[in-house]
Amino acid sequence: MNPTVHIVDDDKSFRTAVGRMLEASGFHVASYASGEELLARLPSGHGCILLDLQMPGLSGLELQARLADLAPLLPIVFLTGRGDIGTTVRAMKAGAHDFLEKPASSAALLEAVERALQLCETRRLEQDRVQAFHMRIASLTPRESQVFDLIVRGKRNKQIAYELSTSERTVKAHRHNVMEKLGARSLAEVVSMAERLGRLEKTT
Amino acid sequence: MSPLPENASALICLLLVAIFSATGVGSAGAAGPVPRVLILYPYDERIPATNIVGEATRTRLLEATAGKIELFSEFLDLSRFPETRHVERMARYLAEKYTNRRPDLVIALGEESTRFIVTNRNAIAPNAKIVFGGFGSATAEELRLPDDVVGALTEFEIRKTIEMAIGLQPDARKLVVIAGSAEFDKAWIAAAQEDLAGLPPNIQTTYLTGLSIDEFAEHVAALPPDTIVIVLTVLSDRTGRNFVPRNSLEKIASAANAPVYGPYSTYLGHGVVGGNAATFESTGAAVAGLAIDALGGNAITDVTVPQSYMADARQLRRWGLSEADLPPGTVVSFNEGSLWEEYWKEIIAISVFVAAQSLVIVSLVFERRRRAAAEFQARRRLLEVIHLNQSATAGALSASIAHELNQPLGAIRINAETAAVMLESKEPDLKLIRQILADIRDDDQRAGDIIAQMRGLLKKRSEIDWQEFDLKDVIQSAIHILKPEAERRNVVVSSMGPLQGLPVRADRVHVQQVILNLATNAMDAMLHASAAERNLVFQTTLTGTNGKVEVSISDTGSGIPSDKLSSIFDAFYTTKPAGTGLGLSIARVIIEIYGGKIWAANRPEGGAVFRFVLPLARPG
Numbered sequence: 172m173n174p175t176v177h178i179v180d181d182d183k184s185f186r187t188a189v190g191r192m193l194e195a196s197g198f199h200v201a202s203y204a205s206g207e208e209l210l211a212r213l214p215s216g217h218g219c220i221l222l223d224l225q226m227p228g229l230s231g232l233e234l235q236a237r238l239a240d241l242a243p244l245l246p247i248v249f250l251t252g253r254g255d256i257g258t259t260v261r262a263m264k265a266g267a268h269d270f271l272e273k274p275a276s277s278a279a280l281l282e283a284v285e286r287a288l289q290l291c292e293t294r295r296l297e298q299d300r301v302q303a304f305h306m307r308i309a310s311l312t313p314r315e316s317q318v319f320d321l322i323v324r325g326k327r328n329k330q331i332a333y334e335l336s337t338s339e340r341t342v343k344a345h346r347h348n349v350m351e352k353l354g355a356r357s358l359a360e361v362v363s364m365a366e367r368l369g370r371l372e373k374t375t
Numbered sequence: 376m377s378p379l380p381e382n383a384s385a386l387i388c389l390l391l392v393a394i395f396s397a398t399g400v401g402s403a404g405a406a407g408p409v410p411r412v413l414i415l416y417p418y419d420e421r422i423p424a425t426n427i428v429g430e431a432t433r434t435r436l437l438e439a440t441a442g443k444i445e446l447f448s449e450f451l452d453l454s455r456f457p458e459t460r461h462v463e464r465m466a467r468y469l470a471e472k473y474t475n476r477r478p479d480l481v482i483a484l485g486e487e488s489t490r491f492i493v494t495n496r497n498a499i500a501p502n503a504k505i506v507f508g509g510f511g512s513a514t515a516e517e518l519r520l521p522d523d524v525v526g527a528l529t530e531f532e533i534r535k536t537i538e539m540a541i542g543l544q545p546d547a548r549k550l551v552v553i554a555g556s557a558e559f560d561k562a563w564i565a566a567a568q569e570d571l572a573g574l575p576p577n578i579q580t581t582y583l584t585g586l587s588i589d590e591f592a593e594h595v596a597a598l599p600p601d602t603i604v605i606v607l608t609v610l611s612d613r614t615g616r617n618f619v620p621r622n623s624l625e626k627i628a629s630a631a632n633a634p635v636y637g638p639y640s641t642y643l644g645h646g647v648v649g650g651n652a653a654t655f656e657s658t659g660a661a662v663a664g665l666a667i668d669a670l671g672g673n674a675i676t677d678v679t680v681p682q683s684y685m686a687d688a689r690q691l692r693r694w695g696l697s698e699a700d701l702p703p704g705t706v707v708s709f710n711e712g713s714l715w716e717e718y719w720k721e722i723i724a725i726s727v728f729v730a731a732q733s734l735v736i737v738s739l740v741f742e743r744r745r746r747a748a749a750e751f752q753a754r755r756r757l758l759e760v761i762h763l764n765q766s767a768t769a770g771a772l773s774a775s776i777a778h779e780l781n782q783p784l785g786a787i788r789i790n791a792e793t794a795a796v797m798l799e800s801k802e803p804d805l806k807l808i809r810q811i812l813a814d815i816r817d818d819d820q821r822a823g824d825i826i827a828q829m830r831g832l833l834k835k836r837s838e839i840d841w842q843e844f845d846l847k848d849v850i851q852s853a854i855h856i857l858k859p860e861a862e863r864r865n866v867v868v869s870s871m872g873p874l875q876g877l878p879v880r881a882d883r884v885h886v887q888q889v890i891l892n893l894a895t896n897a898m899d900a901m902l903h904a905s906a907a908e909r910n911l912v913f914q915t916t917l918t919g920t921n922g923k924v925e926v927s928i929s930d931t932g933s934g935i936p937s938d939k940l941s942s943i944f945d946a947f948y949t950t951k952p953a954g955t956g957l958g959l960s961i962a963r964v965i966i967e968i969y970g971g972k973i974w975a976a977n978r979p980e981g982g983a984v985f986r987f988v989l990p991l992a993r994p995g
Contacts, residue, residue: 185789191811252781
């Protein structure tokens with residue numbers, strides 16, 4: 172599916188111009204006159220958001236806060252007619268991917284869009300991987316799950332056996348199964364998986 | 376009809392003879408033909424020097440011949456028309472004009488006239504004798520005059536004038552010699568340079584030429600007071616402006632910061648302290664003397680007109696120079712001392728009376744002027760303050776306006792770049808490109824409008840620009856200016872009221888300023904209101920039967936403390952940390968200038984409302 176650039180700007184003329192330019196460059200474009208309109212037709216799929224900072228109604232920063240939960244995969248490129256440092260810093264801290272000042276050249280806009288789309292792609296791949304991990308971890312039995320948590324915290328087989336009141340041999344068998352089911356080839360891989368899923372924080 | 380008596384007819388005969396001889400028409404009296412004398416003036420009728428010489432000559436000639444002489448005057452106007460074509464035209468014209476009345480004698484005043492008549496002698500006055508006057512022997516030699524051309528030589532010895540100046544200002548170390556850009560002026564400078572070669576070495580001499588009359592004045596105004604300034608002539612200046620030398624001198628002398636001297640008797644009484652010159656009257660007399668001798672058939676030779684020192688008593692007093700330091704025999708004019716000495720009691724009595732009377736008149740006039748000036752000043756200051764406030768308002772809104780301006784500029788840029796890319800493709804979508812161009816034009820218009828509004832905000836004027844305009848338009852334009860700022864602050868702006876025209880007569884920029892001021896105040900007042908309740912409402916209402924329009928601007932802020940409602944329009948009252956306290960007082964002044972009224976109130980539902988009324992330009 173083609174990536175979509177979502178333009179949110181209350182200035183119709185600007186919206187049209189940017190949309191036209193991006194379409195001419197081969198992008199799929201959707202445009203919205205306000206933050207509310209974007210929320211009503213919440214985008215999905217591959218893409219990014221070009222967001223005007225000053226708009227009546229939902230401001231750019233407010234919309235950014237909402238989108239962090241609703242569409243976390245879509246990187247946001249802010250556009251502003253007034254570059255003020257405070258706002259820029261806040262937007263960047265809240266995860267804005269880029270920040271362009273109007274009047275921006277189409278080259279600058281294209282570059283920002285392309286970078287944002289790349290980021291979107293990376294985020295999607297990452298998400299896919301995380302999802303795959305989730306599914307694999309879900310296939311562990313409760314006992315194997317316990318062993319997994321202890322492995323990633325760096326416990327040795329002996330310690331695990333002691334903690335689970337079982338024999339070292341049994342632990343070894345569980346450990347083998349865990350590695351098998353998760354498709355991991357090394358301990359390091361298992362730890363990084365756990366880390367990505369937030370499993371480490373949960374258990375410490 | 377009875378025949379006239381003998382004696383009556385004889386009387387008429389006598390009378391006719393008398394008339395004929397008096398007018399000189401066809402008179403063939405015993406005295407022989409009346410001599411014809413043509414006087415040539417080099418310049419036009421404005422130049423006093425040649426006029427005085429000419430007048431003195433005429434008077435002398437008429438006296439000496441008891442009026443039995445025919446005098447003609449021609450002004451050659453050579454300082455304004457120095458070009459050869461004019462000279463030739465003039466010669467042809469005079470040759471034609473005097474065909475039937477060839478002059479017996481030509482008097483040429485000044486160098487130019489002399490050169491003219493010597494060159495064109497055969498055409499204009501072939502058999503005439505020529506007498507000249509008004510220049511010195513050096514010039515006469517240069518002109519290589521024929522032997523039969525003689526005149527009254529006037530030696531302008533600039534050195535004598537300078538010696539007089541040094542006598543009066545022994546401490547002077549600086550000498551400035553001024554002359555204009557005309558040929559005559561330049562010749563003067565050259566002559567002066569030669570004449571001044573042997574000046575004491577402790578006096579530093581500057582020759583000032585090739586400037587405009589204003590530059591001359593500016594220069595002499597900056598001189599130290601112990602300088603000696605010599606003005607030769609300024610017949611024309613660097614810019615080509617022509618002057619009567621006396622007038623250019625006057626201008627320079629009145630600006631000068633140091634005493635001014637000059638080598639002409641006509642300069643006296645026009646700002647010079649004095650100088651050494653042959654007076655023009657004596658030149659005229661000498662020329663006339665030569666002419667009379669020549670007409671009488673006597674042999675004549677060049678004569679030299681006597682020179683004298685002249686000084687102006689008023690100028691001596693002005694510069695604190697002592698009459699005692701003047702060269703002996705100096706003729707001092709404008710000395711009022713003698714009158715005073717003789718009639719001092721009477722003068723005092725009359726003066727006291729006149730002074731008392733004048734004092735009353737002057738004080739009345741002065742009082743009136745003072746008041747008018749004060750009013751003028753006050754109004755000017757007020758307009759300045761209003762402008763300052765205008766600029767402050769514009770400054771406060773400039774960020775918003777810049778933002779507003781960046782929208783169309785951003786769109787224009789992207790559109791133009793897109794169109795350029797599209798034109799590169801093999802089959803450009805011309806329809807789309809056309810649409811892009813239309814959009815660019817619209818955005819350009821939009822940007823232009825924004826700039827025009829901004830300019831209106833900053834317009835500086837020292838006068839009120841009265842005009843009739845629709846108040847509704849001004850409100851709309853103010854809302855447009857405020858919109859981006861309002862959006863930034865989450866303020867909802869709305870307007871209510873009649874849609875028909877509300878014509879008022881005032882300065883549009885001033886009224887817009889009041890509206891912007893009240894509206895920005897209102898937005899400031901809502902800074903701490905909850906974001907959902909920030910409403911700025913403009914309302915216009917036609918009031919009363921006498922044709923007034925009321926404008927109200929209300930907010931949903933915290934309102935005005937009730938004890939401050941009466942003082943809020945006073946100058947320097949402010950609740951804002953960075954406020955000047957002038958905005959509202961200026962708003963009141965503006966509204967009152969245009970015959971209106973302004974007041975403030977709190978709304979029962981919270982927030983403040985500012986109202987003003989203005990009379991309608993066309994009531995009903």
